[in-house]
Amino acid sequence: MNASVVMTVLAADRPGLVAALSETIAAHGGSWQESRMAHLAGQFAGILRVECPASHVDGLLGDLATLESQGISVQARREEAASGPARETLSLDIVGNDRPGIIRALSAAIAGAGGNVEDLSTSLESAPMAGHPIFHAQGLVSLAADADPAALIAAIEQLGPDLSVSIDR
Structure with a gap:
């Protein structure tokens, strides 16, 4: 069973940021589902949703946190889908x-x-x-x-x- 992870990413813009992020996601069997990314005042800002096997979510969240040592700030959470009225x-x-x-x-x-x-x-x-x-x-x-x-x-x-x-x- 797959789980979704929603995250925000902020870092000083430079080549290789998206590659580092996508490599981390792929290492946990993740699939990049949707995203919005922009260059704002010299910063890279992004929001994205990935899916990965539920058993890999904790490892993915841990490895995303270690990207801080590369200057990449990631806030990530398991998606809590709630259905509401139409x-x-x-x-x-x-x-x-x-x-x-x-x-x-x-x-x-x-x-x-x-x-x-x-x-x-x-x-x-x-x-x-x-x-x-x-x-x-x-x-x-x-x-x-x-x-x-x-x-x-x-x-x-x-x-x-x-x-x-x-x-x-």
């Missing part, structure tokens, strides 16, 4: 003027409308012909199956008149 997943795209606290306000609006952030990518882009920073967020939000997506849109649009909100089912 939820609808919506695709979210938001563009607007950047300002301090926009993520805090956005996440509060989503939670207040009963939403759960499943995936979120944010960036700052240069406004066409103006050059000031424009906030851009794309992601997936889940709502209870009986919730009204219009309430989510309204909650986000109340954050300011400059926000353009698009939600697709």
Whole structure:
């Protein structure tokens, strides 16, 4: 029987980081299932999920911890999958003027409308012909199956008149 391990990885970016991580996983019969990786301000940041035989999880967790001696910080846990009530997943795209606290306000609006952030990518882009920073967020939000997506849109649009909100089912 296989078990899943979910982890976050942080290290000063350099060649060979992903190789060291994947070698450790493979040494325990692990299979890399999904991941998100990025170079942010000189750092490598990643989140990933692997599967390995349940009998190898403790060894994998121990060996991942030893990567700290190579400057690779790994936080890893066995996946505790919990099934809940049926939820609808919506695709979210938001563009607007950047300002301090926009993520805090956005996440509060989503939670207040009963939403759960499943995936979120944010960036700052240069406004066409103006050059000031424009906030851009794309992601997936889940709502209870009986919730009204219009309430989510309204909650986000109340954050300011400059926000353009698009939600697709």
